[in-house]
Amino acid sequence: MRSLPPFPPGLAKLGRRLPPALLSLHFTAGLALAQRCRWLEPPPELNGRRFAIDVSDLGLRCLFRCQDGQFRPYWGKTVDLELGAAAIDFFGLLRGEVDADTLFFQRRLRISGDTELGLLVKNWLDATERPAFLRSSPLS
Template sequence: MSLSFTPPAWLAKVGRRLPCGLVSLHGVAGLELARKLAGLTPPAELNGHAYAITVSDLGLRHVFRCEHGRFRPVFQAGADVSLSLTATLSDFIALGQGTLDADTLFFQRRLMISGDTELGLIVKNWLDASQRPAWLARLFGQA
């Protein structure tokens, strides 16, 4: 079962008004939790680059850096990023669960990628190769 969730339009309006630093802190907290609990270790090629993940239907833009294998928030809303990924919450969850892959989402125009294409391929291959923890499937009723 994949998560099918369409938030109300007003939620995206609220999300777009939230300060970048606040959104980024929460996004980084999730990435760091995944890194520590699930062994989500970013490849060395990601170090020193800034990234943006935009959850389009929630109006949220998480901006972060990868430094020495750890994720760190970026507090400037207009910060330059090396790679930007945009999709809906449901599509990001499906990507994280491994029920859909980045290629499928990209070719269905549900995942937008901009920036450094080589870095994008590294991220895609890393996500495809990452082992998903069992608790992630249970969290969304896939056990």
Template structure:
């Protein structure tokens, strides 16, 4: 019997081949749209700070910095280093965080969220994200199937 096609593994292999700047440009564009729509406004404490987010099951890593209150791509010269704070998780866990279905503490203690770098900065980001309002469409998305947000 032949082995079944492992889709997550295939996506991860492809994701690791996507150039980091390409991933960062798209990710930062999404953050900027959210910021401009007032869904995700970075607090002053994040000014000039650098971040990296890795979607581990997709093999995608995005590096960015906050400059003048806006998200900007950060080009990794050393091939993966340089971020003051790095977060890593699977796509489903990041989506659960975005929808406020779970919190960062829960994922961290369940070893589903990896955090490394500046701990104080990590706490600032965690508190900021916990306090950020979720857009109505995102809340409805999280309730599909649970009865929440469904008329």
């Protein structure tokens, strides 16, 4: 994976000022689009589970849940599983350039909460076929 310069530290301060509800709406809209395009289908074991994605270098935190096979924004405070990493590491996962185990053991991916659920999500994402446009991105 190509290394990019880090984001300016002030960007994380700005990101932390954005309302999580607004971020969660946009994030789940992206998940819903990926699902509609058949790029991402949640397994039934995710039903009723709550998640948080923390993009540390941008100060962004998105909360969502999976309900009846659909991704929905989540407005609560407690989650079943939280994943945290820098933006470039999440992009590497998204593109399939790096796997979650590698990032975890390099301490670049933080996982907290239900470890069994974390393993299920990791295996599901690893097995998901990436669309061609992600595999041939100009970041290569």
